[in-house]
């Protein structure tokens with residue numbers, strides 16, 4: 001049994017399900033939004049893989065799960081549990097209990113997680129990963145995380161006025177900063193939350209799909225700062241230098257990844273600068289445009305690990 005963590009209508013979850021069906025591999029969807037009312041589990045935490053989960057009224061033994069393809073975590077239901085004056089406290093506690101039980105299970109089950117909860121939790125702490133990459137001699141952009149407006153101008157000047165800003169955790173496009181951004185009004189917004197500033201890496205985007213040691217790389221040609229804003233970006237298969245391949249494998253180890261879409265910038269000095277390693281990258285469009293066998297590579301690590 002292969003568990004697809006995500007929801008049935010999502011493009012990549014659906015795509016992987018279809019390919020598993022084609023090779024007659026049993027699978028099911030686990031949508032965390034259905035938990036706890038329509039996803040029930042019972043687990044003996046002092047034993048290895050002992051227990052079962054009920055999804056769509058079907059009971060699955062943990063020991064029968066071969067792999068999990070983690071595509072989307074839809075969150076955990078956070079609902080109001082009415083208890084008079086105690087409502088906020090109780091609702092919050094119920095949420096924490098649900099989370100603690102599910103997370104503990106995900107951390108503990110010894111199955112082939114592609115990828116693990118540990119990898120996803122690490123990916124939420126991108127500046128920490130940037131720090132670990134650097135400690136492992138991997139080239140990363142100079143990075144400042146701050147909600148102190150006074151430190152941004154210094155960073156801007158010390159990087160020849162070539163910096164970008166983007167969220168710490170992700171979820172919004174990368175923007176290049178100009179002198180016009182240094183108005184009192186704009187900078188005062190920083191107090192709300194720290195932002196991630198980085199030296200701007202000129203050049204082009206490289207995307208690497210890595211399946212354990214199997215690596216497929218491509219260059220993304222676009223004039224936009226963030227390639228995702230350009231639907232017509234050109235995708236060109238490339239071969240990476242051996243050292244960069246080794247750095248990709250190092251990054252996968254640091255991030256606890258079995259499979260990843262790694263974002264790199266190749267600058268005009270021919271340096272490969274590592275931006276991030278995604279634990280559940282999209283690949284359908286890239287496969288269509290490059291001809292790389294990305295679906296098969298993913299299916300292989302799910303089925304033949």
Ligand SMILES: Nc1ncnc2c1ncn2[C@@H]1O[C@H](COP(=O)(O)OP(=O)(O)OP(=O)(O)O)[C@@H](O)[C@H]1O
Pocket residue numbers: 141164166169170171172173174198199200201202205225226227263265275276278
């Ligand atoms: N320091 C930088 N210099 C130049 N371009 C950058 C830099 N950082 C990011 N970019 C561009 O913006 C894109 C998105 O940035 P990044 O991968 O860090 O965040 P993200 O993709 O928004 O995160 P997530 O995928 O988790 O939402 C990169 O792929 C790259 O094209």
Ligand SMILES: [Mg+2]
Pocket residue numbers: 263276278
């Ligand atoms: Mg990215």
